[in-house]
Amino acid sequence: MNDEHVLVTVQGLKKYFPITKGILIRRVVGAVKAVDDISFNIHRGETLGLVGESGCGKTTTGRTILQLYRPTAGHVIYDGTDLTQVKGQSLRNLRKRMQMIFQDPYASLNPRWSISRIIGEPLRVHKILEGKKAQEERIKHLLELVQLDPYHLNRYPHEFSGGQRQRIGVARALASAPEFIVCDEPISALDVSIQAQVVNLMEDLQDQFGLTYLFIAHDLSMVRHICNRVAVMYLGVIVEMSDRDEVYDHPQHPYSKALLSAVPIPDPRATRARQRVILEGDVPSPSNPPAGCRFHPRCPIVGEECRVDIPKWREIAPGHFVACHKV
Amino acid sequence: MDPVLEVKNLKVQFNTLEGIVHAVNGVNFTVEEGKTLGIVGESGCGKSVTVLSLMRLIPEPPGRIVDGEVIFKGENLFKINKSSIQNIRGAEIAMVFQDPMTSLNPVLTIGYQISEALMVHKRISKQEAIRRTWKLLEMVGIPLVKESFHDYPHQFSGGMRQRVMIAMALSCDPSILIADEPTTALDVTIQAQIVELTKKIQSQLGMSIIWITHDLGIVAEIADKVIVMYAGYIVEEADVFTIYENPVHPYTLALLKSLPRVDSKRYERLAIIHGSPPDCLHLPQGCPFVLRCGFAVKRCSEENPQLKNIESEHKAACWIDVRTGKTR
Numbered sequence A: 001m002n003d004e005h006v007l008v009t010v011q012g013l014k015k016y017f018p019i020t021k022g023i024l025i026r027r028v029v030g031a032v033k034a035v036d037d038i039s040f041n042i043h044r045g046e047t048l049g050l051v052g053e054s055g056c057g058k059t060t061t062g063r064t065i066l067q068l069y070r071p072t073a074g075h076v077i078y079d080g081t082d083l084t085q086v087k088g089q090s091l092r093n094l095r096k097r098m099q100m101i102f103q104d105p106y107a108s109l110n111p112r113w114s115i116s117r118i119i120g121e122p123l124r125v126h127k128i129l130e131g132k133k134a135q136e137e138r139i140k141h142l143l144e145l146v147q148l149d150p151y152h153l154n155r156y157p158h159e160f161s162g163g164q165r166q167r168i169g170v171a172r173a174l175a176s177a178p179e180f181i182v183c184d185e186p187i188s189a190l191d192v193s194i195q196a197q198v199v200n201l202m203e204d205l206q207d208q209f210g211l212t213y214l215f216i217a218h219d220l221s222m223v224r225h226i227c228n229r230v231a232v233m234y235l236g237v238i239v240e241m242s243d244r245d246e247v248y249d250h251p252q253h254p255y256s257k258a259l260l261s262a263v264p265i266p267d268p269r270a271t272r273a274r275q276r277v278i279l280e281g282d283v284p285s286p287s288n289p290p291a292g293c294r295f296h297p298r299c300p301i302v303g304e305e306c307r308v309d310i311p312k313w314r315e316i317a318p319g320h321f322v323a324c325h326k327v
Numbered sequence B: 001m002d003p004v005l006e007v008k009n010l011k012v013q014f015n016t017l018e019g020i021v022h023a024v025n026g027v028n029f030t031v032e033e034g035k036t037l038g039i040v041g042e043s044g045c046g047k048s049v050t051v052l053s054l055m056r057l058i059p060e061p062p063g064r065i066v067d068g069e070v071i072f073k074g075e076n077l078f079k080i081n082k083s084s085i086q087n088i089r090g091a092e093i094a095m096v097f098q099d100p101m102t103s104l105n106p107v108l109t110i111g112y113q114i115s116e117a118l119m120v121h122k123r124i125s126k127q128e129a130i131r132r133t134w135k136l137l138e139m140v141g142i143p144l145v146k147e148s149f150h151d152y153p154h155q156f157s158g159g160m161r162q163r164v165m166i167a168m169a170l171s172c173d174p175s176i177l178i179a180d181e182p183t184t185a186l187d188v189t190i191q192a193q194i195v196e197l198t199k200k201i202q203s204q205l206g207m208s209i210i211w212i213t214h215d216l217g218i219v220a221e222i223a224d225k226v227i228v229m230y231a232g233y234i235v236e237e238a239d240v241f242t243i244y245e246n247p248v249h250p251y252t253l254a255l256l257k258s259l260p261r262v263d264s265k266r267y268e269r270l271a272i273i274h275g276s277p278p279d280c281l282h283l284p285q286g287c288p289f290v291l292r293c294g295f296a297v298k299r300c301s302e303e304n305p306q307l308k309n310i311e312s313e314h315k316a317a318c319w320i321d322v323r324t325g326k327t328r
Helices: A058-065 A088-095 A115-125 A132-145 A150-154 A162-174 A192-209 A220-226 A244-249 A254-262 A268-273 A304-308 B047-054 B082-088 B110-122 B126-139 B158-170 B188-205 B216-222 B240-245 B250-258
Strands: A006-021 A027-043 A047-051 A073-078 A098-101 A180-184 A212-217 A229-234 A237-243 A313-317 A320-323 B003-016 B019-032 B036-040 B063-072 B093-096 B176-180 B208-213 B225-230 B233-239 B308-311 B314-316
Touching (some): A006 A058, A006 A212, A027 A047, A027 A058, A027 A073, A027 A229, A027 A237, A047 A058, A047 A220, A058 A098, A058 A180, A058 A212, A115 A132, A115 A150, A115 A162, A132 A150, A132 A162, A162 A192, A192 A220, A212 A220, A229 A244, A237 A254, A254 B188, A268 B216, B019 B036, B019 B047, B019 B063, B019 B208, B019 B225, B019 B233, B036 B047, B047 B063, B047 B176, B047 B208, B093 B158, B110 B126, B110 B158, B188 B216, B225 B250, B233 B250
Parallel strands (some): A047 A212, A047 A229, A098 A180, B036 B208, B036 B225, B176 B208
Antiparallel strands (some): A006 A027, A006 A073, A229 A237, A237 A320, A313 A320, B003 B019, B225 B233, B233 B314, B308 B314
8 A cells, every 4th residue: 555545644642641649739640541652554445443342442542533632642644744733723624524423322412402503513613614505405415415304404312213313423424524534433322223224324425425434343243344454452552453354364463363252143053163262351451551562461372571572563464463472 | 841930921011201101012931941041132122121020120100010920930920929029039030230330239348249138038147148158259250259258349340240240149049040231331352251151150050041132142152042022022932043044033034134243254235124113102003013124014014913833932923924925
């Protein structure tokens, strides 16, 4: 892949959240290292999946890329511009081109706003369309794009089901005609029979507008379906990244192997026949991550070097990156 | 073999300001000794209400058990008095809930909470209860049991809390363990731990399990028999292999088709089920699935099909034979 294909470059991104103590005199006593030195590219028009367990830093990564959190260190280069260096109006101008879809369709829509106001907000904020008439036309068109009837315009969020609300969230994200959308667990709050509807819609919109998605999820089956490439995160770092078939059929990192083998398969014979790697214990706290490889306390093939040295991010096959001493 | 639990024609309704919610509409099933029954369905399909009403745990009012019998060890649980049901609840039939944080008392140590159940139900001394609690904690894989005994729920992670819940449920040697979405709030690697643990304990103690979930993957792994619920009705029932390999209800069929698989390279478009589940306040006339069904004919919107035997031990409620497209 040459540079023309790259839309977003993330370099050495770190985001630490301070832990403070004291009421009158607040002092910083530590940091939650939510994201700790990650680097990757997102190509134009692709869907990059970011998977991992809760607390591994997936959401923080997405938000830091969009500058909703300012990174502690590192760079996010968006189409040639370093987002970490711009602010104010120039950042706002760039923000038009990047949007976000949130996990909880109940919490992410203002219950006191009508649908037309919710979807129209990006148009007003970015002054994209002047005039009520033009805005209303655009909002109607957006509703049609997400397969909702335009007569819903003056309704309120509580009148919609979860799946419909998520469509409204998608319509709002599309309002400013973005090219890049961070989808933060867009389907995990939805019922099984509704998930496929929203996933198909997102795929159609991608084809239609050439969108680039960063798809953050913990449902590994859906990620395999929708993503072109997948990055596996553990405790603030990316441990493996490659094309979806490489990651799913030939995972190299012991954490990826364990994670994939833990996903239930809706087929009783297949799921009972396969070999599972059951990990011991829980994910350690990101405020005090283990030394060396962060996965070493739970790793089934841990060695001496793993406890001491941080494994290097290596390309073991074209486009297949792993951070593990044992691979 | 006689079933441990038999549910006959269970009907549960809730009175709300908007009208009567028909949460469970005539459900029949049995639980065999030492076997696992999986109940699957989407939110609002009545799966939780079904098991809560077995133990008379739904709030009455607004809830009301309109009809039905629950036969447990020869007794109808809907006919016995309050104190006898308390002896069964927690002792003979125990339950593990979805959210281990809200179902544990945050101001009591976990040791106290487990030993309390033992002292109430088994009438044993405090020392004996503490000893048994250590054993239970060890069985569910809590490290350093003697120290953990004095810890509070917030000191545990989600997976560990669910282990504590399981220990508490097992404390009185129940014949039936009801698990209501016990792994939904957990990560997949922790979910795998809990599933393995439950299977191991079941093989040691031989209790029956009712496992409620919306995740067809988990059911494939753990259940012997599966019930698929939709809008308060059982729409299909069969052993686990038949449900997945030979589903005959259009809803089961569509659900299985809409799921991507982690082990499969087939990337065609996902099959979708149009619309959303019906509101149990206003169920459509006829079959509850009729508006979303790809096979529906005229009769489906007029008459609600009963759950009938398709083959031995395989039941479905549908007018259509999905394999031929003809009416049954």
